[in-house]
Amino acid sequence: MDATRLKQIEEIYHAAIEIPPNERESFFKIACGEDESLRREVKSLLSFENTFDSLIDTPLKSLAAELFFERERQTNLIGREISHYKIKGLLGKGGMGEVYLADDINLNRQVALKILPPEFAADKNRMSRFVREAKSASALNHPNIITIYEIGKSEGTHFIATEFIDGKTLKEYAKRDSLNFKSALEIAIQIASALDEAHSAGIVHRDIKPDNVMIRSNGLVKILDFGIAKLLSSNNPQSLDGEAATAIKSGTTPGMIIGTANYMSPEQAKGKEVDARTDIFSFGVVLYEMMAGNLPFEGETAMEMIGAILKDEPKPLDKTEVPSEIEKIIGKCLRKDRGERYQTIKDVLIDVQDVRQDLEFQNKSERTISPEKEEPKTQIQQATTADEIQQTTTNETISGKPKSNQLLVVGLAVLLISAIGFGYWFFLRSTKQIESIAVMPFVNESGNADNEYLSDGMTESLIRSLSQIPGLNVKARSSVFRYKGKETDVQKIAQELNVLAILNGRVAQRGEQLILNLELVDGKTENVLWSEQYTRRQSDLVSLQSEIARDVSNKLRTRLSGAQQNQIAKNYTTSAEAYQLYLKGRFYWNKRTASDLRKSTEYFNQAIALDPHFALAYSGLADSYVLFSGYGAATPEESFPKAKEAAMKALDIDETLAEAHAALGYTLFNYDWNFDESEKHMKRALELNSNYSIAHNWYGNANLLSAGRFDEAIEELQKAQKIDPLSLIINADLGNSYLFARRNDQAIEQLQRTVEMDGNFYYAHAYLGRAYMMKGLFNEALLELQKAQSLSDDPRILMLMTCNYSKMGRKDKAISILDQMKDMSKKHYVSSYYFALAYTALGKKDEAFEWLEKAYREHEGRMTLIKVDPLLDGLRSDFRFEKLIEQVGLDKQTSF
DSSP states (O other): OOHHHHHHHHHHHHHHHTSOGGGHHHHHHHHTTTOHHHHHHHHHHHTTTTTOHHHHTSOHHHHHHHHHOOOOOOOOOTTOEETTEEEEEEEEEETTEEEEEEEETTTTEEEEEEEEOHHHHTOHHHHHHHHHHHHHHHTOOOTTBOOEEEEEEETTEEEEEEEOOOEEEHHHHHHHSOOOHHHHHHHHHHHHHHHHHHHHTTEEOOOOSGGGEEEETTSOEEEOOOTTOEETTOSOTTOOOGGGSOOOOSSSOOOSSSSOGGGOOHHHHTTOOOOHHHHHHHHHHHHHHHHHSSOSSOOSSHHHHHHHHHHOOOOOOOTTTSOHHHHHHHHHHTOSSGGGSOSOHHHHHHHHHHHHHHHHHHHHHHHHHOTTOOOOOOSSOOOOOTTOOOOOOOOOOOOSOOOHHHHHHHHHHHHHHHHHHHHHHHHHHHOOOOOEEEEOOOEEOSSOGGGHHHHHHHHHHHHHHHTTSTTOEEOOHHHHGGGTTOOOOHHHHHHHHTOSEEEEEEEEEETTEEEEEEEEEETTTOOEEEEEEEEEEGGGHHHHHHHHHHHHHHHTTOOOOHHHHHHHTOOSOSOHHHHHHHHHHHHHHTTOSHHHHHHHHHHHHHHHHHOTTOHHHHHHHHHHHHHHGGGTSSOHHHHHHHHHHHHHHHHHHOTTOHHHHHHHHHHIIIIIOOHHHHHHHHHHHHHHOTTOHHHHHHIIIIIIHHTTOHHHHHHHHHHHHHHSTTOHHHHHHHHHHHHHTTOHHHHHHHHHHHHHHOTTOHHHHHHHHHHHHHHTOHHHHHHHHHHHHHHOOOHHHHHHHHHHHHHTTOHHHHHHHHHHHHHHHTTSOOOHHHHHHHHHHTTOHHHHHHHHHHHHHTTOGGGGGTTTOGGGGGGTTSHHHHHHHHHHTGGGSOOO
16 A cells, blocks of 8 residues: 555544544545545544553554554565575565575574564564563473574674474465364364463463464464464553554554454453453354364454454354364353453363364264274364373284184174273263362471471462362361371372362472472372372472462362463462572461461561562562561560551552452451441452351451450351361351350350360460350369460460459459569560450459550550450449540441
8 A cells, every 4th residue: 555545544534533423424535535445444433432442542543553564675685695504595574574495504403493684673662562572482391382493693683583384374274175063173173282381381472373373284283473473471461562563463463453364352352451361262263263164253444353253242153063062162262252262272172172072983883883984084183282191003804814703702892892982071071070179288298397388388479379269168278288298098088078079289499490299189088189290499489389370270170260360370489599588488387376476477578578469478478567566576666567568569569369368358447447448358358269268267256356346256257167168267257256246055055076186285284274254154264274384375264364363353363464474575465455354254344444444545456345345344334434435446447
């Protein structure tokens, strides 16, 4: 298109866009006259006013040029040497440069050399796309994806050297060789397998079409041209930068939207953000074309084709020629609403493989009935995919006429094999997905106790990743870690935890090498469902964790959306060292002592120093600080503001972190007393990860309990208990919720069960003592409190002993215990709230209110319980008590 014509289209378009749509026809009659072609081109641009939002933001001066300008460039490079490559001939050219056949002089092999002309290298947008193509493709390692050899520059010429594929594009292949169902399915399976690999790495191709699919002479399919591929992990996924403004094609016409008009998805056509489901739509178009011999949508120009994709349904397939199963697969791929499409290419791959298995079974059945029937010739060999092993069969011909009994034996054998094969195939097809799993603590086989953090951390990270799978019940860390170091059989664990499958792991470290062995076991039969060994460098720890999460979720037969897959396999840092420091932080955080909590913050801060954008490390830091005052590591004033700062920083980096929302919600509740905002963050945490038992526990034991919503609080704690049935703290907190609801008998029963789980858990003994005290069983209470005291120096035990002695009438003993609390407070933090409860039990109201006022000034989190705490009943008639409730803001809570 010459410059004069281009300018004419541009001027008419600029004028027309300012005219109301209902008045444009009269304008066209004057501006375009009898030139129907000119009118059509302008109208095709205007048709995008309401559907392609990004056109509105595109400078009008460049719009027509981007849509219609066709670059013609002739370069004679034949015979030249670029770096160590000698150019032999031109293979093709497009919007990103020329592709040449070349000899690699150093390695004596043929390569394909893609060259970006020097004048384009100065264009940052084009250069960005050129480098993006190389990086996207080189990050992938799959037999159906083109191999990148080198990215280089020689005398101002930028190039990518790739393997030379001696074959035909799918477009060329289909023209010469008609595709039967089997060959089309084999091609489709290989394409889907390649895309599954790319999507698992966070890469969307965005231009799947027959021209980008090569078929070698041996039938191997290769996917080309990741030049417009988009990395999903981009720091700014919402943006469509300058490099995106390329490659809308119908023939060779470049334009503004990423993709090729005939094969692009509706969201591409609208210029919206794309994800893996875009490739699924394009795959559906390619599969349709292979089956029907034509495209599902019609249009003479690129704009008309896009209009059909946006508005029209695909043309019906000939049901007499195309099996209904294939028609359903194509139909689901081509849904205009991507939420109604297949959500992952893995799901498509499974369904296409199932169709192929059906066809193979039918063919085998036909050959069994009629052994002389000749099988149709197959143009494409069996797919080479990541999850299929290529097999070679040899046909043996036996000379001589077979005897009748031999024929009978052979026939029966074939029938038997077919029956067994069908039974096995049917079993695989009908296997249900695993809905509950326990990831047992990985065994540290390194022989070095210092590496315990690594085996524990990898276990916890996998639990965290799998817990985000919707519909999958994943037992929490504290439950599974109660089995650590114990010899317990699989069936017993599965029964105690109520799960269908157990995942065992062993970690060994040999120098810089990590060796991880995983084994997924059926909880009822103890049959091994899957096993795998991973051998990686320690520097690959981050990517290994993602790989394991993807593999395990696949083996659970869990079907996930692309977004869910990416979330499960998400890498939060690229630094292996930062990740190891994070694991060390979690290791000490789980020990739950004041000194260990302080040590955990040191490791989290070191991880952040290495990677300031490591959201999980900030989240871990917040989790540590919220526990500081509860374990006497610091005052609320010292620790909670730090917890809030760390949690907010984590959410600034990644809003989808359930742990950070929970930590922020807990801080807003216990320190800021911002109950509405706290509840929002707690609910958001549970929305993001319904398997996060800590969020259930905190929400029930804080937000709901303090508001007097006892039934809801108990229900929330029971949810936490279901996820984490062996958690001592959750079981004890459930007993505590019964206490506050004044259901003393249920509290005693629940706390007794908790003590039976672990007789050395002081917290359960302390609250069982409180339950007995509230029941009036003071001697039983004293025995439990003394047991708790022998196990811990937690000041709450002294507070409860003071209360119990007071109720027994032993005031002198109560005061002496209170003096011990005061001495303890000189050494480390003791909650002012505990002193208030002790003085209330002694009947000293003024002193009790003094300590409550002090707790209020300190923003002591336990002040949120004053409205419902039974131990404060002696103060409720005092006007000062209602004033405190108002000061804390508890009068505004939704309660009772």
